[in-house]
Amino acid sequence: MANQAHEETLALREQFDTEAQQKDASTLGMWIFLVTEIMFFGGMFLAYTIYRSTYPEIFAVCSSSLNVYIGAANTVVLLCSSFTMVLAVRSAQLGRQRAIVFNLILTLALGFVFLGVKAYEWNEKFVEHHIPGPGFHFEGIAQQGPAQLFFSLYFAMTGLHALHMLIGGGILTWLIIRTKQGAFTAEYMTPVDVAGLYWHFVDIIWIFLFPLLYLIDRHLK
Amino acid sequence: MSEHIDSVKTYVLVFAALICATLATTAVAFVDLGPFSVVVALAIAVCKMLLVALFFMHVRHSTKLTRLVLLGALMWLGILILMTLTDFSTRGALGVPGR
Structure with missing residues (x-):
């Protein structure tokens, strides 16, 4: 097959020898992007770990002020969206276009439910004066500084995660439009596949954010 | 294309396991395990990550x-x-x- 001229299609561009080779290259490229994201979020998790070990008591009190039931419910919503995403990818592998669109729309809707709940939680923080800044006040502790540090990290980490969800929502919308135009077949569904990788990665970030922010000091209260 | 297509049943089982793990990690957070609460929470999170990566992200076929x-x-x-x-x-x- 090598060095042989072939007709160019979406599934087999000129620079590749076989469709499998092109598919593997696309998948690897997405994984390498996700690796840079792992390092990006890794820095934030590390900052959280260091400050939590520096101010364990205050971080415990602040962490316990978050609503664990809302957090758990939102985790379930995000896991459901990952499940519908994987069904969309499976439909794409089988070339079932209507099923792709159906599952992608479900994924998008669940993603927006997650963001809506997140917005409700953030609004609660505004009401409780738990937004880092001049108006910050956390009841019942002497040191306000470390408490602000916890909520700064909380907003940075959940905010960055929500930004990734928004970008994911944009990608899903584009995929829905392209699928309706008939762009994806069982032979060529790489965009659906790699978008799935991205969506599941964002899910994995939340899988770690949820216990670290909401859970690990819960028993102290 | 010669790729592996997992059955819906596999995905349903993985999904059910993920939901169970979420409920378990939430429930165990209210139990006082001392310093081990972090260990247990992260162990469950790592298991969930492995499930998502291996099955949903197709790492086991990669x-x-x-x-x-x-x-x-x-x-x-x-x-x-x-x-x-x-x-x-x-x-x-x-x-x-x-x-």
């Missing part, structure tokens, strides 16, 4: 090169975390000459 890249990423993440924590946890352990 090429050796992709797996190598992933292991490399985890290694660099390990270096980032271990080296920085080593620094922070041992600061002040030795006196600084001249200070």
Whole structure:
């Protein structure tokens, strides 16, 4: 097959020898992007770990002020969206276009439910004066500084995660439009596949954010 | 295309396991395990990550090169975390000459 001229299609561009080779290259490229994201979020998790070990008591009190039931419910919503995403990818592998669109729309809707709940939680923080800044006040502790540090990290980490969800929502919308135009077949569904990788990665970030922010000091209260 | 297509049943089972793990980690958070609450929470999170990566992200069907890249990423993440924590946890352990 090598060095042989072939007709160019979406599934087999000129620079590749076989469709499998092109598919593997696309998948690897997405994984390498996700690796840079792992390092990006890794820095934030590390900052959280260091400050939590520096101010364990205050971080415990602040962490316990978050609503664990809302957090758990939102985790379930995000896991459901990952499940519908994987069904969309499976439909794409089988070339079932209507099923792709159906599952992608479900994924998008669940993603927006997650963001809506997140917005409700953030609004609660505004009401409780738990937004880092001049108006910050956390009841019942002497040191306000470390408490602000916890909520700064909380907003940075959940905010960055929500930004990734928004970008994911944009990608899903584009995929829905392209699928309706008939762009994806069982032979060529790489965009659906790699978008799935991205969506599941964002899910994995939340899988770690949820216990670290909401859970690990819960028993102290 | 000659790729593996998992059955819906496989995905349903993985999904059910993920939901159970979420309920378990939430429930166990209210039990006082002392310093082990972090260990248990992170162990459950790692299990959930493995389920998502292996099944939903098709790592179990992926090429050796992709797996190598992933292991490399985890290694660099390990270096980032271990080296920085080593620094922070041992600061002040030795006196600084001249200070």
